[in-house]
Amino acid sequence: MRLGSTELKLEKRLTLSGWQAALISVLAIVFALLIFSLIFILADVNPLIAYQKIFSYAFVNPHGLPLTVNRFIFLLFCTYAFIIPYRAGLWNIGMAGQFYIGALATYAVLYAFGAKSFNNSNLSPVVIIPLMLLAAGVGGAVLGAIPGFTKGKYNISEIVVTMMLNFLTFWLVAQMIKEGGLFMNPGGRGESFEMPASLHAPLIADIPFTIFLVLAFALLLYYMFAKTKIGYQIRAYGKNPAAARYAGISALKIPLLVFIMGGALAGLAGYHYFAAVPGVYKIARNYGYFGDLAFYGIICGLISQGNPLAAIPVAFLFAGMSNGGRFVQGELSLGFGIDYALLGVLMIALVAFQFFYRYSIVWQRTEKEISDVGIPN
């Protein structure tokens, strides 16, 4: 495109700095919100008012903000479940299933200690809470090990396997908490029994302690990718699996390991949401909704380009937007699924903007008459 003596030109980027990547991400989000305005306009809602309500509920409102924070912890766990395999070039879209299994494992511990049948206040939180965390992590890791193994050993698409496991575990939760299930609420409301108050997760300023856990993982993962041998091996495998094999990195070990780590973190999200968020303390009837929400982890992981620290603000933003989206849905009597639609639009905008990770637009003075401008195809 030409304007007078300057022209708009696409240039292949040789490097992409962190700030450039962040700028592209912000532009992608702004672009997505502009496109998403159409949905509000079609529903006869002023988009400015809608966005104002979304953001003020999510980040200012005294009822909304704690929900955002809890969602943020959940989402950051799910993002890490995506990021670790992503750095190895693998796609974990099974965070929903690993999250369900984490929740089930948490309640299995409670069940094993008899927390269902009698409200036992002798149960020691010092013992049981770490056990629940451990169980949630192990549960998620075991489920994660399946796609890791089938990918590493038989080269089966991890995308297909993780998706199958999402559906499988969805019904497994239903089996456990609905009619006749082991964890069924005695009142039979299609949810699990409630955990004894003595085992509620410790709160710091009304925020569950899991926030420290997830932020510790942020540092740990950052350190792992930047400084450790295993982090290096994961990145090498992600860049070029064949070359990594020649360098002596096992083709089975890396996929298995990244999926076990990712699964364990998604499992912890299951502990967090159903055993640590104030006011929940049971596997809720709408657990499937949180499973769907886990897919926001894919977008967070992609936008933060697999960087565990960059994922923190991104997860906070999306936690707030999905929370606020759900709120305006009721507030402005919109149809069900505003937060789902937002997920979709954000994702596709991000895909489009990936282009700018590789190309930049520059203004140049034209020197020659003929210039071939365009995207190479």
Add this chain to the structure above:
Amino acid sequence: MSEFLIRSLDASTIFTIAALGELIGQRSGILNVGIEGVMLFGATLGFMAAQTTGSYLVGFLVGIAIGALLGLLHGFFSITLGGDQVVSGMGIWILGFGLTTYIGNPYTGPLGMDRIPSVLGVSPFFFVGLLLVLLTWFVLSKTSLGLRIRSVGENPSVAEVSGINVSRTRYLCVVVSGMFMGLAGAIYSLDYNPVWNYNFLMGWGFISLALVFFSMWNPFILLGGSLLFGILWQLSLNPQLVLPGLLSRYLWRTVPFVITIAVLLLISTKWFRSRWGAAKPEALGQPYVKQ
């Protein structure tokens, strides 16, 4: 029992058509992991159009058209912009999952139209599926267009040098591929199970993706795989036919997914794969940049 077989054939038709679409795209070197999203769009918009106009024909045409558009979008991301095809496919899946949940919600419930009459006892789309398998096989292996498509999928730079327009060939394939997927989605929501509910496809798009890898890019093996999956799915939806009272109804819902993973495992063993020659398009998933 014959009712059961008919339902199995109907189910397998959907797998066949969706997977054929993916096969065509992959043969030209374009991987689309977003089949589920395209099918959700085809199914939802087809359902809405059919219910609004009262015409099945309009419903199917809308389903095919939205499939073509999404194919074009995937082509734009992966051919013109040269982006990562898995990222683009994932984008299309999540777009489909998110957006159809919202726009389809007011239409939740049954379609409320007379069922599409069966032909010789089965859904007419079963024959459409067979025809498309034959047609795809014929075009891909017996025509010069098919040769062009395959060479673009194997080695795009050599194809380009020999005078084939790589981009145009790939665009043609992704658009046709999207049309097949959109049609498959519309068959699900208008014929196989005409009730709309959000995210109702239960991973059928992902299974179709697995079927293409399974088929070694051969339409006939793909048809066989679809029949197998159609029967297995139908069996697990009707547990009383096999083992009455063995598992609870929720556990039975998990069976199709267990079976899918088991079958994938079986067909991915060396033992199984060494029996069939693989014809994986060499340039699959790699963006092509003209030098």
